[in-house]
Amino acid sequence: MLTHNLGYPRIGSKRQLKKASEAYWKEKISLHDLLQVGADIRLQNWKLQQEAGIDLIPSNDFSFYDQVLDMSLTVGAIPERYHEIVTDQKRPELDLYFAMARGYQKDGLDIIAMEMTKWFDTNYHYIVPEFKKDQKFKLFSTKVLEEFKEAKRLGIHTKPVILGPISYLLLGKEKEEGFSRISLLKNLLPVYLEILTKLENSGATWVQIDEPYLAMDLSNEQKEAIQYAYNEIKKACPSLKVLIASYFDTLGDNISLASSLPACALHIDLVRAPEQLEKVLESIPKNMSLSLGLVDGRNIWKNDFKNSLALIEKAKKAKVSERLLISPSCSLLHSPCDLEEEHNETDLTTEIKNWLAFAKQKVWEVSHLKNLALGKEDKANLTILSDNQAAIQSKTNAQIVHNPKVQKAIDLLDSGYSQRKSAFGDRQKVQEDNLKLPLFPTTTIGSFPQTKEVRQWRAHLKKGVLTQNQYDELISQETKTAIQWQEDIGLDVLVHGEFERNDMVEYFGEQLNGFVFTQNGWVQSYGSRCVKPPIIYGDVSRPQAMTQKWTSYAQSLTDKNVKGMLTGPVTILQWSFVRNDQARSATCQQIALAIREEVKDLENAGIKIIQIDEPALREGLPLRVSNWDEYLEWAVDCFRIASTGVEDKTQIHTHMCYSEFNDIIKHIAAMDADVITIECSRSQMELLDAFAEFQYPNEIGPGVYDIHSPRIPTEDEMVQLMEKAKAVISDRQLWVNPDCGLKTRGWKETKEALTRMVQAAKTLRKDTGLNISSFTTNAVNTP
Known part of the structure; x- marks a missing residue:
């Protein structure tokens, strides 16, 4: 049984990245200074997860702006309007990157930014890739490789994380008529294979490929594209352990598809969709490991160890215990950094603070769940379980949670509360x-x-x-x-x-x-x-x-x-x-x-x-x-x-x-x-x-x-x-x-x-x- 994490907050526990980025944009600090802040945050995140006992620590989950934009730069999906920035060797790559995200209006250039929209059903925004008919791709940025090597030099063997080719294409937009962006897969896939091959040659053993679109309604064409992509990945990198990660909802009617992919492991979100576990266990082949997303990556409440252990036990009874991975439900990008850091959250009452877990605490919860699931019933683990259940019970019974007057007001709601007095046409004249x-x-x-x-x-x-x-x-x-x-x-x-x-x-x-x-x-x-x-x-x-x-x-x-x-x-x-x-x-x-x-x-x-x-x-x-x-x-x-x-x-x-x-x-x-x-x-x-x-x-x-x-x-x-x-x-x-x-x-x-x-x-x-x-x-x- 292994523990792993899908991603960690990249902003820094004191929002160091925000402050450094804005200072760089205002030309108050140098590029070197900004890059150093990024390096410091990555090191802190890797060490923190290492100390918590996470077996597979992610790399390339850090980003200076957005992970989808990172992939656009990686595969060279750079709209033509940025061509002059690309060809000007005096401007660093990061300036091109920020121009794509924020627009560029200096040095005689006036370039609009790329479109931005919400990342699935979260309040995180990503930069929308732009695609043209017959678009060509090439390896433009080697960020994913560089960050894996950076961690390796520091003595930390990481699991690189990349956005999967199908989800990347589907997250984008066609900027010309007459084609479907999924048709670009054959042009795009060679770049992915090049990235994965370079990672494998550099010593990577596990790679996490995020395919959140597996939790979406997919057409037959898109399903065939997924099958094709991962067959090609397996052919190109047969020894690389690929973990395909889906999250934010159930795999639903994509369970058989996901289970049939030639990958070493499949990650599922059991916080959003615990009901899918049984069907996944029935479908998953004996040579595929299963990652259980048990700790909520999108909320701040403590994990109920009793409930999570019950799900682990169900998986163990299905005889996949030796192939289990334990993790958060999704990247911890959506969680605050640290509840317990010195001088943090001193305004929270002891009662409410005892109900909470931020990103740092969540990686420890993952580690605790592994130890508890393995039956390590020493005094320390028994205390951890007892304290956890006491916190869960405290929240359930707390008087401050419930207000009878509010409940009564809700009970009195009827259709009259949700109707204007007149239709819009009549209101418009009055207004x-x-x-x-x-x-x-x-x-x-x-x-x-x-x-x-x-x-x-x-x-x-x-x-x-x-x-x-x-x-x-x-x-x-x-x-x-x-x-x-x-x-x-x-x-x-x-x-x-x-x-x-x-x-x-x-x-x-x-x-x-x-x-x-x-x-x-x-x-x-x-x-x-x-x-x-x-x-x-x-x-x-x-x-x-x-x-x-x-x-x-x-x-x-x-x-x-x-x-x-x-x-x-x-x-x-x-x-x-x-x-x-x-x-x-x-x-x-x-x-x-x-x-x-x-x-x-x-x-x-x-x-x-x-x-x-x-x-x-x-x-x-x-x-x-x-x-x-x-x-x-x-x-x-x-x-x-x-x-x-x-x-x-x-x-x-x-x-x-x-x-x-x-x-x-x-x-x-x-x-x-x-x-x-x-x-x-x-x-x-x-x-x-x-x-x-x-x-x-x-x-x-x-x-x-x-x-x-x-x-x-x-x-x-x-x-x-x-x-x-x-x-x-x-x-x-x-x-x-x-x-x-x-x-x-x-x-x-x-x-x-x-x-x-x-x-x-x-x-x-x-x-x-x-x-x-x-x-x-x-x-x-x-x-």
């Missing part, structure tokens, strides 16, 4: 009369740059350096400046800027019962962007108003409408570490009722436009299409519970980013938000096709510039994007806005980009030839 907005109204998604000073004020408030009154005065001045600036450039619907908020989920969780927060529970969202998810440990309720103070203050400064800004219940759920003792839908309903109360308070305070962001709605989709309807039914219902308690004149907005909408468009429409704003710039308005084909009836704000890149688009670019939108969506429905919030951007680029955006809207109005009065009085019958 046009009430809001008096121009054609192509301009707005932002909500947040403005959180400068170093703003973050410092918040830190000083927590430390007692600033009093609450002093802090409020600083935030007031920042808000006032932002309102004045928005008025000056001519935005139509303003926002207060969210300067008082640390994070769009954390801010609300801090004010809701049932949540607790960590000090250093950071996980990577994309690139250098890290988030600190709240922990939902118990029943959720709202003790008092959360946003009315600053929204009302901002509204008092202007005659223009200021949006109330809220985070929706599904996103709060998805971007938190959620309790595992009840259905996620039940927790989401509790959050929805709390947000509903906040919406009503804002309306009563005179706020006419309220935005309830749900960027994570699609992210929560189960991987299997057969399970979608059940999820979407309760997710959409929760949004409606939160949003429908207002009068017709109150305009409800929602925002979603980096989502494919084609297959869930009817559910997006069922949310019945008056206005939806979406990411569209990186996809060049492709996402609007779904809304056009569905004849989406409500209003839409397709993002006209990518806020995840420092690149500033021209006014003409924005106009051209909106012209594409106008070709498929009626003028009356369209808003003009950025892709997402501007919290992570700098003020200089924000001001320049938004000024251009407002001017682009004015150009559109001029070109359309409609004025405000003709729009509001005559456009009602526009199809």
